[in-house]
Amino acid sequence: MQTILTGIRANEEPTLGNFIGAYKTMINLANEHAADSRVNMFVPDLHSFTTPIDHSKLYAQVIKGVKYYIAAGLDINNPNIHIYRQSHVPAHSELAWILDCFTYFGEASRMTQFKEKSEEHADAITVGLFNYPILMAADILLYDAKYIPLGEDQFQHLELARDIATRMNNKFDRELFTVPASEAEQVKFMHLEKGLRIRSLTEPTKKMSKSSTNEKSKISLSDDPEVAAKKIMSATTDNEGVIRFDMVNQPGVSNLLTIEAMMTDRDIQDVIADWAGQTSYGDLKRKVAETVKNFLSDFQAKVAAISDEEAEAVLAKGETYANEVSKQKLAEVQRAVGLIR
Ligand code: TYM
Numbered sequence: 001m002q003t004i005l006t007g008i009r010a011n012e013e014p015t016l017g018n019f020i021g022a023y024k025t026m027i028n029l030a031n032e033h034a035a036d037s038r039v040n041m042f043v044p045d046l047h048s049f050t051t052p053i054d055h056s057k058l059y060a061q062v063i064k065g066v067k068y069y070i071a072a073g074l075d076i077n078n079p080n081i082h083i084y085r086q087s088h089v090p091a092h093s094e095l096a097w098i099l100d101c102f103t104y105f106g107e108a109s110r111m112t113q114f115k116e117k118s119e120e121h122a123d124a125i126t127v128g129l130f131n132y133p134i135l136m137a138a139d140i141l142l143y144d145a146k147y148i149p150l151g152e153d154q155f156q157h158l159e160l161a162r163d164i165a166t167r168m169n170n171k172f173d174r175e176l177f178t179v180p181a182s183e184a185e186q187v188k189f190m191h192l193e194k195g196l197r198i199r200s201l202t203e204p205t206k207k208m209s210k211s212s213t214n215e216k217s218k219i220s221l222s223d224d225p226e227v228a229a230k231k232i233m234s235a236t237t238d239n240e241g242v243i244r245f246d247m248v249n250q251p252g253v254s255n256l257l258t259i260e261a262m263m264t265d266r267d268i269q270d271v272i273a274d275w276a277g278q279t280s281y282g283d284l285k286r287k288v289a290e291t292v293k294n295f296l297s298d299f300q301a302k303v304a305a306i307s308d309e310e311a312e313a314v315l316a317k318g319e320t321y322a323n324e325v326s327k328q329k330l331a332e333v334q335r336a337v338g339l340i341r
Contacts, residue, residue, distance in 0.1 A: 002033075004146070006149045010045055020259065030078075044135075047135060051120075066315060070302075071299055076314050090323075103160070108131075108160070114129060134160075140158075149186070225293040
């Protein structure tokens, strides 16, 4: 059975960018494949403090993260669908250490996210931040996952996981790990033309980022729906005066068209065709603002209806599964590297 796996960190409030790039693509794939694939949507809580956070809030954020998965439409009654916390499955950390010893300092140093985040947090560049992609590789390789729905910014980390898996398979002369599919195959599997990158509403050449301190640049999943609609209405566009999909010259307008298509489950080409030649950016913004407002109202009501106990019960079930599967894989690796017979 093939495995589809992804995780979304819980340290900051996820944005509409996360929702479109990871939640939505994962849930669409779960609906399409869960009958004959394993679908693992876990909470990478150990990845949540590679940069400083308020630790008194972490536990509650993790539980909220689980509610978000369920509210976004993950079918928790399907026996092939699993939700678990990375921290509650010790094999993740144990495998990460072993993978550390098969990852070169030079290749880990090339990770763009590490370089960007170390600039943002120049006063606290931790070894955890540096090791982040290696723990991510362990998250993936422990379950022999082939498809990993991710936004465009994470493909470099996936490539590293592929490199580590290939290196260890060669070194130990066996198929220790399933090598995850390439970026091109992942994109095709997600029914996309290219990796998703939702842009900042205020600076549409940059990605929408949950760590941005400019509230107007992003829509958080907990935003008041009216406030979110206002943010869309004041999104930066351009002076071209005609609605076209052109990420280079009209990134703001193109971003709005992408959000509209993804949030209404429509083909981007159909949405582009609907708006072709129209000149009112106000009309486009009103339509997207309405879509986002309705989505947030509905989503937040669903989140509020899930109790902490329900979320914890889902985790307990998922963690039993994850510990069983990951222990076996960890033992195979321990055997290969000579730690056990
Ligand atoms: P995180 O929480 O930083 O991001 C979660 C997901 O959201 C995607 N994303 C976006 N997609 C489109 N447009 C954007 N503006 C945008 N911003 C973020 C990210 O690409 C990601 O898919 N390292 C992972 C967490 C993780 C993980 C794993 C994922 C840890 N271990 C193993 C898969 C498999 C991350 O970036 O989380």
